[in-house]
Amino acid sequence: xxxxxxxxxxxxxxxxxxxxxxxxxxLLKSQHxxxxxxxxxxxxxxxxxxxxxxxxxxxxxxxxxxCDRIEMPRMTEDEGLTDLEFSFVQYEWFEGNxxxxxxxxxxxxxxxxxxxxFGYRFVGPEIQQLRYALLPPEIERYLWLGxxxxxxxxxxxxxxxxxxxxxxxxxxxxxxxxxxxxxxxxCYQSAADERAYKFRHPIPTxxxxxxxxxxxxxxxxxGLVTTVTRFVHFGRLEEKLRKQFQDTVYIECGMxxxxxxxxxxxxxxxxxxxxxxxxxxxxxxxxHHQGGAQGYRNRDxxxxxxxxxTVIENQCFCWNPSIAGTKSEDAFIVRADGPLMITKAMVFxxxxxTYGGREFVRPGLLER
Numbered sequence: 325x326x327x328x329x330x331x332x333x334x335x336x337x338x339x340x341x342x343x344x345x346x347x348x349x350x351l352l353k354s355q356h357x358x359x360x361x362x363x364x365x366x367x368x369x370x371x372x373x374x375x376x377x378x379x380x381x382x383x384x385x386x387x388x389x390x391c392d393r394i395e396m397p398r399m400t401e402d403e404g405l406t407d408l409e410f411s412f413v414q415y416e417w418f419e420g421n422x423x424x425x426x427x428x429x430x431x432x433x434x435x436x437x438x439x440x441x442f443g444y445r446f447v448g449p450e451i452q453q454l455r456y457a458l459l460p461p462e463i464e465r466y467l468w469l470g471x472x473x474x475x476x477x478x479x480x481x482x483x484x485x486x487x488x489x490x491x492x493x494x495x496x497x498x499x500x501x502x503x504x505x506x507x508x509x510x511c512y513q514s515a516a517d518e519r520a521y522k523f524r525h526p527i528p529t530x531x532x533x534x535x536x537x538x539x540x541x542x543x544x545x546x547g548l549v550t551t552v553t554r555f556v557h558f559g560r561l562e563e564k565l566r567k568q569f570q571d572t573v574y575i576e577c578g579m580x581x582x583x584x585x586x587x588x589x590x591x592x593x594x595x596x597x598x599x600x601x602x603x604x605x606x607x608x609x610x611x612h613h614q615g616g617a618q619g620y621r622n623r624d625x626x627x628x629x630x631x632x633x634t635v636i637e638n639q640c641f642c643w644n645p646s647i648a649g650t651k652s653e654d655a656f657i658v659r660a661d662g663p664l665m666i667t668k669a670m671v672f673x674x675x676x677x678t679y680g681g682r683e684f685v686r687p688g689l690l691e692r
Contacts, residue, residue, distance in 0.1 A: 327363040328408055330461050334361050337454045338382045341447075349430035350451070351437045351444060352380040356620035359547020360455050364465065365403040366547070367395075371508060375439065379422060380410075383430060390425050392417040455619050458638045462548065463657060463664070466640065469507065470550050470655065470666035473543040476501040478671045481539055481556040481690055491516050491528040494539060502543060510549055510622050513540035520555075521649040524612040535559050538651065547620045551642045552667045553653035556690040568650050569689045570675060575599045575645040576652040577677045577684040579614070580663050583641055583656075589631035596627075596645070608647050615643040618655055640666065652686070 325333075338350050338361075352358055355376045358367040367376030378391030378399050389405055390413045400406045413425045423443070426435060436447035458466070480498045491514035499509065515526035516533040526538070540553040555569070578599045582592055593614070600609050617624040617633070618640045625633060627643075635641075635658055644653040655666040662682065669687035677684045 325459060325461050327404075327461070330363045330459055331361065331408055333459055334363075334454070335382060335387060338451075339384060341450060341454060342382070342384060345436060345447070345450070346434075347436045347445065347447075348383060348434035349426070349436070350382045350447065351426060351435055351442075352382070352451070353437060353439045353442070354448075356547055357438050357451060357455075360620045362403065362405065362408070363461065364546030364548075365399075365405065367391075367399070367403075381413075381426060381429060381435075386411055388413050388429065390415075390422050452624055456617065456624070456636050456639045458619070458640060458657065463638070465546050466548050466550065466655075466657065466666050467664075469543060469545045469548055470552075470668070471670065472505055472507060472545075473502070473541060473550055473552050474667045474670045476507075476543075477539060477541055477552050477554055478669070478687075478690075481537070481554055482671055482692075485533065485537060485556060487533050487535065487558055490530045490532050491519075491526075491537070492530055494533075494537070495528045498539070498541060502541070505545070507543050507545045509541050510544050511540070511542040513553075514538065524646060524651075533558075540651075540653070542622050549618060549620065549622055550640075550655045550666050551618065551622070551644070551653055552655075553644065553651050554672060554687060554690065555650070556692060558692050561689070561691050565649065566689070568647055569652075570677075571603045571605070572645055572647050572650040573652045573675055573686050573688075574677055574679065575603065576643050576654075577679045577686060579643040579645065580641075580656055580684070581679045581682050583635055583643075583658055583663065585635055585637040585658060585660060587635045589627050589633045589635065590629060592635070593627050593629050593631065596643075600645075605647055609645070611648070612644075612646045614645055615653070616641065618642045650689075654687070 358376045367378040369377050377395050381388040389410045396414045435444045437444035438448045438451045440446040495512045514528040515538045516531050520538045535558045542551045613626045616626040642655040656663040673688040675686050675688045
């Protein structure tokens, strides 16, 4: 499937929604939806913002790229949109605005927008659902990203980290490696020693490492986001911690095995709680969310007791069961014949876990 064919397939999804909604146009303004629709294009300047610097308007018969004169050259050259069947609408940054351009093409009252607050009907949740089932080129890009992120993070823990370094120093080295491939991060987490036990979302600090470190990255390329968490321990590892880590991995394997096309997320949540209880950690799940659907955002949604979504084939998920001091977290794509792992052990030791007759080879805890 070429990039042009990928965009046409996504355009067909949007137009099918248009026919159901009674709208005459869909305006995509967010960074993540621009990446999705254009097959990995970027309308990003400020990375810490949801809003992009250019927008796409899809109507029943046309699609338009709308932006000011500042952004248009890069949209056509760097993002390669010139030959992808877009009509280009440009305005001067010092006069006019996007809303005026949209109004010339479609009555504003008949436009749906993926972000709220711009005077259009908000259809963000509906557009999000159109992203769930990944196309073959997206899966190919995801697997590339997963391998790069896994190798980078595991390599840092295996070859770079030493006791006495601080958490932020380790994150800095990981960022340096990822940026060689223009991979950025939506989130870094790093927790040394007791911080790994105290906090479930430990942002990096200047805390120095003594014997134990958790390192996490939510890596992004072409708009796709994948997540990796790994642990390293210096010196003798207590059997209690070793068992707890293996129990955490077992819970994640059970969650992955139960994530099948057509399974309601509320049923999967109930099964997750059972797994914690079976291993003697009855209420541990209450202390941190268990992950959810992933794709062009860190999580499209989190799995909760009342989640109404159902698992879709070719949808990406990332579960992150945790027990104070340990967590297991890798992304995968749901397939009818079993999970396709996006991130996995590349240079780390592995554990072999059997659940429900299926064998999983999962990253272990690195001992140095």
